[in-house]
Amino acid sequence: MTDLLSATDRAAGPGPTGVPSFAVISGEQVKKALEGSEKQLVELVEATYRLHGAGDSVNPPSYFLRFPDRPTARIIALPASIGGSVHVDGLKWISSFPENVKEGLPRASAVLILNDHDTGYPFACLESSIISATRTAASAALAADWLSRNRPRPRRVGFCGTGLIARYIHTFLARTGWTFDAIGVHDLSADSAEGFCGYLRESGAEEPVTVHDSAESLIRSSDLVVFATVAGRPHVTVPGWFAHNPLVLHVSLRDLAPEVLLASANFVDDVEHCLKAETSPHLAEQRTGSRDFLNGTLNDVMLGRAAPPQDQPVIFSPFGLGVLDLAVGKYVYDQVARAGQLRIVEDFFHDLRRYG
Numbered sequence: 281m282t283d284l285l286s287a288t289d290r291a292a293g294p295g296p297t298g299v300p301s302f303a304v305i306s307g308e309q310v311k312k313a314l315e316g317s318e319k320q321l322v323e324l325v326e327a328t329y330r331l332h333g334a335g336d337s338v339n340p341p342s343y344f345l346r347f348p349d350r351p352t353a354r355i356i357a358l359p360a361s362i363g364g365s366v367h368v369d370g371l372k373w374i375s376s377f378p379e380n381v382k383e384g385l386p387r388a389s390a391v392l393i394l395n396d397h398d399t400g401y402p403f404a405c406l407e408s409s410i411i412s413a414t415r416t417a418a419s420a421a422l423a424a425d426w427l428s429r430n431r432p433r434p435r436r437v438g439f440c441g442t443g444l445i446a447r448y449i450h451t452f453l454a455r456t457g458w459t460f461d462a463i464g465v466h467d468l469s470a471d472s473a474e475g476f477c478g479y480l481r482e483s484g485a486e487e488p489v490t491v492h493d494s495a496e497s498l499i500r501s502s503d504l505v506v507f508a509t510v511a512g513r514p515h516v517t518v519p520g521w522f523a524h525n526p527l528v529l530h531v532s533l534r535d536l537a538p539e540v541l542l543a544s545a546n547f548v549d550d551v552e553h554c555l556k557a558e559t560s561p562h563l564a565e566q567r568t569g570s571r572d573f574l575n576g577t578l579n580d581v582m583l584g585r586a587a588p589p590q591d592q593p594v595i596f597s598p599f600g601l602g603v604l605d606l607a608v609g610k611y612v613y614d615q616v617a618r619a620g621q622l623r624i625v626e627d628f629f630h631d632l633r634r635y636g
């Protein structure tokens with residue numbers, strides 16, 4: 281892991297003429313740089329969580345821009361700085377417009393700006409919806425692994441909400457060695473469920489796939505449950521649906537009612553981040569007036585400071601940290617730079633002499 285981080289190059293710095301350079305990296309370049317590196321990316325995300333847990337990062341609260349005339353939409357700013365050998369600052373600026381989906385456009389779109397550690401100069405702008413989905417899926421696969429190490433390994437996976445993030449999570453699970461006896465699927469939209477089943481067939485998944493017409497049926501028949509919906513408030517309210525103690529990757533953060541969390545063991549990526557913005561853990565805190573329902577962070581589990589119990593459902597609610605986007609974005613930048621394929625925007629920085 282340390283090797284992975286130390287293998288990343290120094291940020292761009294001044295070009296040959298002493299003028300800082302600025303590159304634009306397209307979605308196609310990002311996809312190519314990440315394709316087939318799922319194991320390495322899970323390790324990179326693990327190393328980044330460890331750096332963050334050790335305090336070698338700055339990750340202030342995300343800023344949510346919302347619009348009175350478009351209540352379902354938002355754009356989130358995630359500024360961050362990561363140390364170690366990644367050593368880079370930056371900002372992810374990510375839009376969520378759920379209405380896009382029926383127009384045939386993905387819900388989320390994003391850019392990531394990387395800033396040079398020493399000069400502060402931005403040195404790259406990357407298409408970042410792929411980076412964001414990748415770091416989210418890598419984090420989910422990492423959590424699935426760590427949170428099932430002292431419990432029976434899940435054999436039946438169920439996806440509640442089957443859009444782009446569910447697809448990335450399935451890909452990361454499959455390419456990091458997970459196999460299942462059965463795959464369950466549930467979505468409010470029959471088109472989404474069907475599209476996801478089509479993706480599963482194309483991806484070569486050999487497990488039998490069942491489409492469930494209710495969240496209850498999906499949850500009761502899965503021991504790894506992935507929530508990747510766009511639900512704005514809890515729609516799963518019955519703790520009894522989790523009586524078989526599944527591992528739950530609660531990636532969409534707002535599906536589960538406080539009573540479900542309160543009957544489970546709860547892990548998050550970062551406590552301060554996750555207990556905000558009306559997430560289910562935030563609602564549980566408001567309901568109980570305390571944070572006692574939290575068992576720890578994923579980093580606590582990786583360090584042996586907390587352990588998932590065997591006799592309760594285990595829920596991982598990751599808020600999604602800007603430091604992960606920076607680490608994956610810098611990895612992409614380094615891959616593209618090494619391949620000699622950086623598209624530098626000439627003259628991006630101009631009028632650099634103080635007195636002309």
Ligand SMILES: NC(=O)c1ccc[n+]([C@@H]2O[C@H](COP(=O)([O-])OP(=O)(O)OC[C@H]3O[C@@H](n4cnc5c(N)ncnc54)[C@H](O)[C@@H]3O)[C@@H](O)[C@H]2O)c1
Nearest residue numbers: 387416441443444445467468469472508509510532598600
């Ligand atoms: N925690 C993180 O780090 C992180 C990162 C990225 C995305 N996300 C979240 O992941 C979620 C999914 O993102 P996406 O890009 O795949 O969205 P998407 O729009 O492509 O897919 C969401 C799917 O959920 C379905 N859905 C909505 N409500 C549902 C419900 N109550 N039950 C079942 N299905 C339901 C929709 O029909 C749709 O098919 C979003 O909430 C997003 O904010 C979290």
